[in-house]
Amino acid sequence: MDQLMQVLIVDDEPYNREELKHLLSEFTQIQSVQEAESGEEAIMKTMQYQPDVIFLDVEMPKVSGMEVAKAIQELKKPPLVVFATAYPQFAAEAFRYDAVDYLLKPYDEELLKETIGRLEKKRGVKEQTNQGKERGKLAIEVEGDIHYIDLKDILYMSRIEKRTKLITKQGEFDTKMPLKELENRLLAYGFFRIHKSFLVNLEHIQRLTPWFNGAYHLQLEGSKDTLSVSRNYIKALRAKLEI
Structure with missing residues (x-):
């Protein structure tokens, strides 16, 4: 991998953090290491620094490692997770959160080396997938x-009676393809339903304005149209935009 890893170590024991930080310093693939001593701090620093990888303890006061893993999976760009703990009984549960590996304390240097290799491989697949998404094209029959x-050129889509209109930077397209089908195909590519009649490209959202009864108005870059955001969707939309 050409791109170096930004790492966050999460453990409530300072000695454990220091030990793992020392071991990771031997790997040229690691560019920087941040530390967090609690689950709450882990979530905050994940949002602040956007690390590529989190080495995450399981047993911590108040917010456990499992709860942290669940929370960060909701982020737009969640980091890869490696659980690092003295408790082998949590391994099965850990992989429910798509963990790359599960390391036991005290750390074995050879096993840690294997973990770094898995992280590199996983990141390579992730980057190729993201590149493929960026190059994606939507095929529609008109x-x-x-x-x-x-x-990237699509601003939004609207459903009117039995037709779906695609508004793009180049113009408008009209198709019979249902909005629900388009939503299912484009959800992983940064598109989001804001209303039963509208599906928008999150990359082009410029402004949200409160309206009434909990609803909002939305404006997109490159469009003079004002779209309605249903109050049923606003909480999830704001979470997507503000992370």
Whole structure:
């Protein structure tokens, strides 16, 4: 891997953090290491520093490692997780959170080396997937012709009666494809439902304005249209935008 890793070590015991930090200093793949001594601090620093990898203790006061893992999976770009603990009985539960590895204390240097290798491999697959998504095109049929539209050029989609309109930087396209089908295909590419009739590209959102009864108005870069955001979607939308 050409890109170096930013790491966050989460453990309530200073000695354990120091030991792991020392071991990680031997790996040229590691660029920097941050530390957190509690679950609450771990979530805050994950949002602040956006590390590539978290080495996460399980047993911590107040907020456990499992709770941290669950919370950070909701982030737009969640880091890879390696559980580092003295308790082998939590291994099965750990992999429910898509953990890359499960290390037991005291740390074995050879096993840690294998973990770093797994992280590199996992990051390589993740980057290739993201690159593929960036290059993606949406194929839609319009009056018998197939049009291939760059996803980054789509501003939003609206459903009117039995037709779906795609508003893009280049113009508008009209298709019979249901909005629900488009939502299912594009959810992993940064598109989000804001209303039963609207699906928007999160990358182009410019402004949210409170309206009434908990609803909002939304404006997109490159469009003069004002879209309604249903109050049923606003909480999830704000969480996506503000992380």
